[in-house]
Amino acid sequence: MTKILLTGAAGFIGSHVAEYLLDQGHQVIGIDNFDDFYARSIKEQNIMACRQKPSFTFIEGNVGDVALFLPEANFDVVIHLAAKAGVRPSIAQPEQYIDANLCQTMALLQWMKVHGMHKLVFASSSSVYGNNAKVPFAESDPVDHPISPYAFTKKAGELLTHTFHHLADIDVINLRFFTVYGERQRPDLAIYKFAKAMLDDQPITLFGNGSTSRDYTYVGDIVQGIISSMEYVMSNRPVFETINLGSKNPIRLIDLVHSLEEIIGQPANIHWMDMQDGDVDRTFADIQKAGRLLHYTPNISLMDGLTRFVAWLKLNS
Ligand SMILES: NC(=O)c1ccc[n+]([C@@H]2O[C@H](COP(=O)([O-])OP(=O)(O)OC[C@H]3O[C@@H](n4cnc5c(N)ncnc54)[C@H](O)[C@@H]3O)[C@@H](O)[C@H]2O)c1
Numbered sequence: 001m002t003k004i005l006l007t008g009a010a011g012f013i014g015s016h017v018a019e020y021l022l023d024q025g026h027q028v029i030g031i032d033n034f035d036d037f038y039a040r041s042i043k044e045q046n047i048m049a050c051r052q053k054p055s056f057t058f059i060e061g062n063v064g065d066v067a068l069f070l071p072e073a074n075f076d077v078v079i080h081l082a083a084k085a086g087v088r089p090s091i092a093q094p095e096q097y098i099d100a101n102l103c104q105t106m107a108l109l110q111w112m113k114v115h116g117m118h119k120l121v122f123a124s125s126s127s128v129y130g131n132n133a134k135v136p137f138a139e140s141d142p143v144d145h146p147i148s149p150y151a152f153t154k155k156a157g158e159l160l161t162h163t164f165h166h167l168a169d170i171d172v173i174n175l176r177f178f179t180v181y182g183e184r185q186r187p188d189l190a191i192y193k194f195a196k197a198m199l200d201d202q203p204i205t206l207f208g209n210g211s212t213s214r215d216y217t218y219v220g221d222i223v224q225g226i227i228s229s230m231e232y233v234m235s236n237r238p239v240f241e242t243i244n245l246g247s248k249n250p251i252r253l254i255d256l257v258h259s260l261e262e263i264i265g266q267p268a269n270i271h272w273m274d275m276q277d278g279d280v281d282r283t284f285a286d287i288q289k290a291g292r293l294l295h296y297t298p299n300i301s302l303m304d305g306l307t308r309f310v311a312w313l314k315l316n317s
Contacts, residue, residue: 001055002026002234005075007063007108008082010034012186013123013177015046016223017079022053024227029057029075031066035100037084038187045316046184064104066111073115077230080108081123083153086188087278090150101153106160113168118237120170121229122161126178126215126246126283127151135250136286139176139242148278158242171239173229178246178285182219182305183312190253191216191306194268195260195313203269210254212275213282215246218300218308228294246285247298259303263310 004021008014009030021028030047034040050056059069063082084090084100105122112120128143128151146152154176161172181191197204225245233239251259257268290296300308 002076003074004028004230005070005078006030007078007080008032008123009050009058010043010047011081012046012184013180013219013222014081015050015184016219017081017226018047018050018056020223020227022050022056027055029059029070031059031061031063031069032082033062034060035084037086037089042187062104064107066108073111073117075117077119077121077234078108078112078117079121079226079230080105083123085150085186087127087148087150088276090148090153091278094149097149097153102156102160105157109160109164109168109170112170113164118170119233120161120172121226121233122157122172122174124158124174124176124242125151125154126176126244126285127280128155128158128176129280129283131280135282135284136248137244137284138286139244139289147280150278162240165240169238171233171237172241173233173239174242175225175229176242176244177222178215178217178244178283180219180222181216182309185219185309191256191260191309192313194257195264195310196317198260198264198266198268199314199317203271204257205271205273206253206257207273207279208253208275209272211252212279213250213252213284215248215250215283215285216256216302216305217245217247217298218305221245221247221298221300225290225294225296228296232294241293243290243293244285244287245290245296246283246287248285248287249302250282250284251302259306260310263303263307
């Protein structure tokens with residue numbers, strides 16, 4: 001049985017990871033501060049099933065206070081998913097993003113160093129690629145031009161994990177997730193907003209002209225990538241790797257809407273608006289490295305994943 005510290009456990013991706021780990025017989029200690037980015041009630045619901053399991057312990061609090069909550073630390077691995085997510089809100093509140101995503105990550109790393117813990121999986125983001133012209137985005141591409149405070153915190157987080165890899169022998173995999181969707185998706189994300197509005201016969205707002213594209217990735221595939229990373233980092237040394245987890249299948253915004261129209265069975269009422277600051281034109285993952293190191297293969301097609309998501313949304317909204 002592996003003893004895992006999972007930050008952001010009550011969130012969208014974190015709750016799926018927690019469930020998977022518990023089903024595999026591992027011991028999971030989850031931390032989450034129920035950040036007010038979206039409703040606490042949704043996050044409580046996300047971890048309701050986990051809380052029934054004796055091998056799950058939940059701590060409500062900030063990652064930055066981990067040393068207070070867990071003075072005696074003996075985890076086999078830390079999976080650090082907690083962050084303030086969202087590109088657009090980070091433009092209005094950059095200092096909050098820098099505190100939650102960077103300063104508190106530093107406190108976590110310092111706590112790991114003090115207690116001699118050596119294994120970390122860290123959630124980064126495709127947003128570090130900014131508006132890079134070359135596609136698909138590969139891990140070796142330059143990522144020095146973030147276009148939102150959120151993207152800055154993720155790139156800076158990757159640099160910080162390297163510093164602690166160097167100073168404290170912490171083995172690290174930084175995972176760059178590409179637009180994750182599926183059951184329990186965050187309500188601020190486009191797929192959730194569009195599907196909810198369409199089910200409620202409300203208009204949807206599209207920014208730009210519909211030609212921006214995203215490499216939408218189903219949450220079950222992301223969970224597999226996280227678990228493989230955990231296993232890789234635990235069984236190898238030294239490790240410092242940065243790896244894309246995407247689908248390698250960019251979809252234009254307007255085609256995403258058409259897919260939802262087909263699944264929901266009605267046309268969308270579209271309101272067009274200008275592109276928003278901080279939004280990138282496209283994301284497109286090169287996933288060769290994930291395939292090579294983690295045996296990662298995304299299995300769920302967009303139509304299958306959206307169908308699962310819409311079925312879940314109908315029962316949960
Ligand atoms: N969902 C995506 O498409 C996507 C894409 C790229 C990267 N990511 C990254 O993956 C991770 C998980 O994202 P998600 O979509 O599940 O978001 P989420 O908001 O659903 O989950 C993050 C969780 O972290 C918690 N949290 C935030 N700050 C905290 C702090 N200081 N201390 C303790 N808990 C804190 C929140 O309450 C939330 O439950 C994040 O790091 C995010 O930046 C997500």
